[in-house]
Amino acid sequence: MENKISVVRKEHFNCAHRLHNNDWTDEQNKSFYGKCNNPNYHGHNYNLEVTITGELNKESGYLIDMKVLSKIMKEEVLTPFDHKNLNLDVPDFKELIPTAENISIVIYNKLANKLDSKFNIKIKLYETERNSVIYPA
Amino acid sequence: MENKISVVRKEHFNCAHRLHNNDWTDEQNKSFYGKCNNPNYHGHNYNLEVTITGELNKESGYLIDMKVLSKIMKEEVLTPFDHKNLNLDVPDFKELIPTAENISIVIYNKLANKLDSKFNIKIKLYETERNSVIYPA
Amino acid sequence: MENKISVVRKEHFNCAHRLHNNDWTDEQNKSFYGKCNNPNYHGHNYNLEVTITGELNKESGYLIDMKVLSKIMKEEVLTPFDHKNLNLDVPDFKELIPTAENISIVIYNKLANKLDSKFNIKIKLYETERNSVIYPA
Amino acid sequence: MENKISVVRKEHFNCAHRLHNNDWTDEQNKSFYGKCNNPNYHGHNYNLEVTITGELNKESGYLIDMKVLSKIMKEEVLTPFDHKNLNLDVPDFKELIPTAENISIVIYNKLANKLDSKFNIKIKLYETERNSVIYPA
Amino acid sequence: MENKISVVRKEHFNCAHRLHNNDWTDEQNKSFYGKCNNPNYHGHNYNLEVTITGELNKESGYLIDMKVLSKIMKEEVLTPFDHKNLNLDVPDFKELIPTAENISIVIYNKLANKLDSKFNIKIKLYETERNSVIYPA
Amino acid sequence: MENKISVVRKEHFNCAHRLHNNDWTDEQNKSFYGKCNNPNYHGHNYNLEVTITGELNKESGYLIDMKVLSKIMKEEVLTPFDHKNLNLDVPDFKELIPTAENISIVIYNKLANKLDSKFNIKIKLYETERNSVIYPA
Numbered sequence: 001m002e003n004k005i006s007v008v009r010k011e012h013f014n015c016a017h018r019l020h021n022n023d024w025t026d027e028q029n030k031s032f033y034g035k036c037n038n039p040n041y042h043g044h045n046y047n048l049e050v051t052i053t054g055e056l057n058k059e060s061g062y063l064i065d066m067k068v069l070s071k072i073m074k075e076e077v078l079t080p081f082d083h084k085n086l087n088l089d090v091p092d093f094k095e096l097i098p099t100a101e102n103i104s105i106v107i108y109n110k111l112a113n114k115l116d117s118k119f120n121i122k123i124k125l126y127e128t129e130r131n132s133v134i135y136p137a
Numbered sequence: 138m139e140n141k142i143s144v145v146r147k148e149h150f151n152c153a154h155r156l157h158n159n160d161w162t163d164e165q166n167k168s169f170y171g172k173c174n175n176p177n178y179h180g181h182n183y184n185l186e187v188t189i190t191g192e193l194n195k196e197s198g199y200l201i202d203m204k205v206l207s208k209i210m211k212e213e214v215l216t217p218f219d220h221k222n223l224n225l226d227v228p229d230f231k232e233l234i235p236t237a238e239n240i241s242i243v244i245y246n247k248l249a250n251k252l253d254s255k256f257n258i259k260i261k262l263y264e265t266e267r268n269s270v271i272y273p274a
Numbered sequence: 275m276e277n278k279i280s281v282v283r284k285e286h287f288n289c290a291h292r293l294h295n296n297d298w299t300d301e302q303n304k305s306f307y308g309k310c311n312n313p314n315y316h317g318h319n320y321n322l323e324v325t326i327t328g329e330l331n332k333e334s335g336y337l338i339d340m341k342v343l344s345k346i347m348k349e350e351v352l353t354p355f356d357h358k359n360l361n362l363d364v365p366d367f368k369e370l371i372p373t374a375e376n377i378s379i380v381i382y383n384k385l386a387n388k389l390d391s392k393f394n395i396k397i398k399l400y401e402t403e404r405n406s407v408i409y410p411a
Numbered sequence: 412m413e414n415k416i417s418v419v420r421k422e423h424f425n426c427a428h429r430l431h432n433n434d435w436t437d438e439q440n441k442s443f444y445g446k447c448n449n450p451n452y453h454g455h456n457y458n459l460e461v462t463i464t465g466e467l468n469k470e471s472g473y474l475i476d477m478k479v480l481s482k483i484m485k486e487e488v489l490t491p492f493d494h495k496n497l498n499l500d501v502p503d504f505k506e507l508i509p510t511a512e513n514i515s516i517v518i519y520n521k522l523a524n525k526l527d528s529k530f531n532i533k534i535k536l537y538e539t540e541r542n543s544v545i546y547p548a
Numbered sequence: 549m550e551n552k553i554s555v556v557r558k559e560h561f562n563c564a565h566r567l568h569n570n571d572w573t574d575e576q577n578k579s580f581y582g583k584c585n586n587p588n589y590h591g592h593n594y595n596l597e598v599t600i601t602g603e604l605n606k607e608s609g610y611l612i613d614m615k616v617l618s619k620i621m622k623e624e625v626l627t628p629f630d631h632k633n634l635n636l637d638v639p640d641f642k643e644l645i646p647t648a649e650n651i652s653i654v655i656y657n658k659l660a661n662k663l664d665s666k667f668n669i670k671i672k673l674y675e676t677e678r679n680s681v682i683y684p685a
Numbered sequence: 686m687e688n689k690i691s692v693v694r695k696e697h698f699n700c701a702h703r704l705h706n707n708d709w710t711d712e713q714n715k716s717f718y719g720k721c722n723n724p725n726y727h728g729h730n731y732n733l734e735v736t737i738t739g740e741l742n743k744e745s746g747y748l749i750d751m752k753v754l755s756k757i758m759k760e761e762v763l764t765p766f767d768h769k770n771l772n773l774d775v776p777d778f779k780e781l782i783p784t785a786e787n788i789s790i791v792i793y794n795k796l797a798n799k800l801d802s803k804f805n806i807k808i809k810l811y812e813t814e815r816n817s818v819i820y821p822a
Contacts (some may be wrong), residue, residue, distance in 0.1 A: 003547065004547060004548035005512055005515070005516070005544065005545070005546045005547065005548055006544065006545040006546070006548040007511075007512070007543070007544050007545075008542070008543045008544070008545065009541060009542060009640060010540065010541040010542075011541070012265070012266070014179050014180060014181055015154035015179055015180055016177065016178040016179050016180040016222075017627070019609070021607065021608065021609075023607075025176065032608065032613075034615060035219065035220035036220060037514045038220050038221060038222070038226070038438060040153065040221070040222035040225040040226050041153055041178055041180065041222050042151050042152055042153050042180055042219075042220040042221060042222065042640040043151060043153040043154070043178070043179055043181055043182075044151055044180055044181070044182050045181050045182040045265055046251005051545070053548040054548075056512055056516075059432065059434075060432065060443065060508070060510075061430070061432075061507070061508035061510035061512055062510055063508075063512055063544075066542050067445060082179075083173065083175050083179040083180065083201040084173065084175060084177070085153075085175070085177035085178050085412070087163035088173070088177040089177050096155070096609070097608070098609075099608075099609035099610055100555075100607055101553055101555070101604055101607045101610060101611055104553070105553070105604075107468075120548075125164070128149070128151065128182055129149070129182070130558040130559070131555070131556070131557060131558075131614050132555070132556045133554065133555050133556070133611075134553070134554040134555075134556065134599070135172060135553045135554070136551065136552060136553065137552035137553050137554040137601040137602075137637065137668075140356040140821065141821060141822035142786055142789070142790070142818065142819070142820045142821065142822055143818065143819040143820070143822040144785075144786070144816070144817070144818050144819075145816070145817045145818070145819065146815060146816060147814065147815040148815070156335070158333065158334065158335075169334065169339075170719075171341060180296060188819070190822040191822075193786055193790075196706065196708075197706065197717065197784075197786045198704070198706075198781070198782040198783075198784035198786055199784055199786060200786055200818075202717075203816050204719060233335070234334070235335075236334075236335035236336055238279055238281070238283075238330055238335055238337055239335045240314070241279070242279070242330075248384075248779070256327050257822075266284065267283060267284040268281070268282070268283060268284075269281070269282045270279065270280065270281050270282070270337075271276060271279070271280040271281075271282065271325070272279045272280070273277065273279065274278035274279055274280040274327040274328075274394075281686060286539070286540070288453050288454060288455055288539065288698070289453055289454055290427035290451065290452040290453050290454040290496075291454070293746070294743065295744065295746075302771075306745065306750075306752050308752060309493065309494035310494060310694065312494050312495060312496070312500070314427065314495070314496035314499040314500050315427040315451055315452055315454070315496050316425050316426055316427050316456070316493075316494040316495060316496065317426055317428070317452065317454005317455055318425055318454055318456050319454075319455050319456040319539055319540070356446065356453075357446035357447060357449050357453040358449060358451070358453060359427075359449070359451035359452050359453065362451040363449070363451050363535060366445040369497055370746070371746040372746075373745075373746035373747055374692075375690055375692070375741055375746055375747060375748055376746045378690070379690070379741075402423070402425065402456055403423070403456070403695065404694060404695040404696070405692070405693070405694060405695075405751050406692070406693045407690065407693070407748075408690070408691040408692075408693065408736070409690045409691070410688065410690065411689035411690055411691040411738040411739075411805075414684065415684060415685035416649055416653070416681065416682070416683045416684065417650075417654070417681065417682040417683070417685040418649070418679070418680070418681050418682075419679070419680045419681070419682065420678060420679060421677065421678040421679075422678070446624075449675055452617075462682070464685040465685075466650055467653075470569065471569065471580065471645070471647075472567070472569075472644070472645035472647035472649055472650045473647055473649060474649055474681075476580075477679050478582060537635075551717040560813070560814070562727050562728060562729055563727055563728055564701035564725065564726040564727050564728040564770075577782065583767065583768035584768060586768050586770070586774070588701065588769070588770035588773040588774050589701040589726055589728065590699050590700055590701050590728055590767075590768040590769060591699060591700055591701040591702070591726070591728005591729055591730075591731050592699055592728055592729070593728075593729050593813055593814070616750070622779040630720065630727075631720035631721065631723050632723060632725070632727060633701075633723070633725035633726050633727065636725040637725050637807050643711060653788070657789055674771065676697070676699065676730055677697070677730070
């Protein structure tokens with residue numbers, strides 16, 4: 001994307017979750033998801049990086065106002081997710097297993113609904129310091 | 138502590154928890170603990186740093202074998218805590234509120250039971266990148 | 275400090291500053307402070323870690339409510355310092371050279387005025403990833 | 412870019428700056444740029460990552476000598492920018508607002524003038540731990 | 549790669565190595581590789597990030613099981629490389645200079661042999677906090 | 686140490702080393718030091734933090750000039766250690782096993798010889814992100 005520029009904004013939120021597929025037996029779930037299937041939930045500090053790509057506004061010298069981007073991330077992601085149980089408290093995951101992959105796709109869709117369609121959006125979500133997801137690739 | 142030396146070993150574990158005092162009303166709990174009181178739990182990636190202090194073994198050049206220290210931390214802390222709900226799955230917190238302060242004291246006591254009493258032990262526990270606890274001070 | 279516990283809270287702020295001693299000649303200042311003496315200022319992202327030490331409140335499981343500590347840090351330090359020129363905009367440095375050492379002492383005094391005297395306070399201030407100050411030692 | 416390889420070199424520099432558009436009123440500037448418009452400047456520790464992409468030199472096993480890349484970054488960026496006021500001390504920003512976006516484009520152009528045109532160059536500039544820019548996208 | 553998703557797994561290993569081209573004179577080697585040519589070797593903590601890209605498995609909510617990816621990284625890279633001398637102990641570098649670029653290509657090939665060909669693989673290898681390599685670009 | 690202040694300076698260096706006690710059999714060494722005993726060496730990126738404590742110079746606002754401290758660290762530690770084999774290239778470890786503990790004590794003694802005796806010195810040496818040593822405790 002020559003002639004385009006990106007900005008990246010980082011926020012974080014803390015959640016409980018459990019990986020469990022209702023269509024599988026308990027044994028299948030435990031075998032596949034391992035300790036992530038713990039019935040009483042476990043949790044993570046999620047670090048979220050949102051990359052916005054587009055054309056620079058030469059008048060302001062901004063691609064997008066980072067205060068605006070941060071506000072949208074807070075309203076769309078941190079307010080509904082932070083200090084929540086993703087499985088029980090967040091309607092997006094009533095029918096969807098809250099893997100880091102699915103959380104990233106849900107966040108992408110929430111932000112795409114609020115940001116100007118002239119922007120390209122990319123999500124990077126760290127579930128731990130060692131495991132992260134990028135969507136879209 | 139002149140003439141003494143310390144080693145620090147870092148490990149991490151991921152848990153769900155909830156801050157709630159059973160002797161208080163729900164309103165008191167919600168008012169005091171805020172979003173940490175969420176009934177369905179939330180969670181964290183805990184980073185644990187254990188500092189051991191004592192006299193150097195001049196023959197080996199070690200204070201303590203880090204492989205041994207890491208193994209004790211895994212057996213005493215990571216195996217019972219990682220990917221668990223501290224309130225529901227860990228007996229230490231059946232009667233004790235799992236604040237970062239109390240988790241640190243519990244970890245201190247578990248390690249003090251297993252490590253040679255000639256060593257001084259200090260716990261640093263990060264609940265988030267911005268909030269941590271040190272015990273004893 | 276056996277039987278005591280500490281909590282650490284991290285915040286950050288961004289400032290311009292210049293190191294210059296009005297009692298010295300320009301040459302002395304330039305020779306001593308080097309590029310930190312640049313007349314038009316330079317700047318830093320300061321990372322501030324405040325450690326509070328005292329006795330655990332066994333009822334709440336808290337030493338101090340981190341939300342309260344964070345609020346005091348914001349009111350006493352971030353609001354007056356963030357996105358400011360320390361030399362020109364912050365009265366504390368009208369007569370005091372804003373070295374990391376002096377900034378730490380000023381922050382210590384501001385927080386000591388607001389926090390209960392039963393608490394011991396320690397400041398760690400990172401001026402860069404490689405340079406930091408601890409007060410009191 | 413199959414069959415190509417990239418190397419990334421990280422350096423840092425510290426500057427004062429102010430965001431202000433001379434074609435706007437003071438009120439417009441303050442309203443749009445917020446605290447970044449502070450008349451007496453503020454500052455940042457900038458972390459700069461330069462990614463160079465091209466074909467591996469199979470004889471040396473290097474894409475480019477990192478010592479050479481680091482030297483060019485120091486001469487072209489750190490020497491003119493570090494411990495400076497971007498608005499007042501750096502001619503590139505006499506007519507250009509020193510947003511992170513514009514700083515990245517200026518750095519890209521400076522490095523593109525010095526590096527062999529067979530290399531593709533990408534700039535990532537962190538203004539804070541939470542805000543960064545990538546150019547070109 | 550719209551509609552695709554990536555996961556990133558981080559591991560680390562520690563090695564000794566030396567950069568030396570047997571076809572060059574000692575003087576050429578010393579002049580070109582500098583202190584990396586030290587005859588008695590030096591060493592690094594390598595941080596390895598492997599990015600896997602493909603289509604999400606909607607049944608499991610996973611792109612690839614991170615436990616499986618981590619296991620393959622351990623078997624293919626950490627077991628043969630960790631706490632080794634790359635030049636003397638690792639057959640891949642008997643004829644190949646262990647620059648970060650070449651190490652990345654070797655790791656890519658090892659993982660590509662073990663991972664399903666439906667996945668796209670990318671390697672990022674940090675030799676120090678300031679120097680890293682990405683392959684393929 | 687009330688009324689005293691500390692500054693911390695961070696530098697890094699990269700070395701090969703091997704842990705081996707000449708008074709023990711090869712089997713004892715392999716059994717005790719494990720993979721750290723690899724005959725062909727392995728290596729690390731060492732991160733070194735030096736803390737200097739003393740009384741503030743009120744005229745300059747400095748405890749010690751960080752440029753001076755950095756220069757002493759480079760001359761006393763980085764020049765002799767960086768990109769070297771600690772066992773073979775550094776005389777301090779001809780008779781001393783280069784454990785992180787012993788490296789820290791050697792660095793402490795080197796710096797204590799060069800710094801004004803009015804300063805208290807403390808060394809923190811990271812051998813990996815997870816293992817570090819503090820001397821004196």
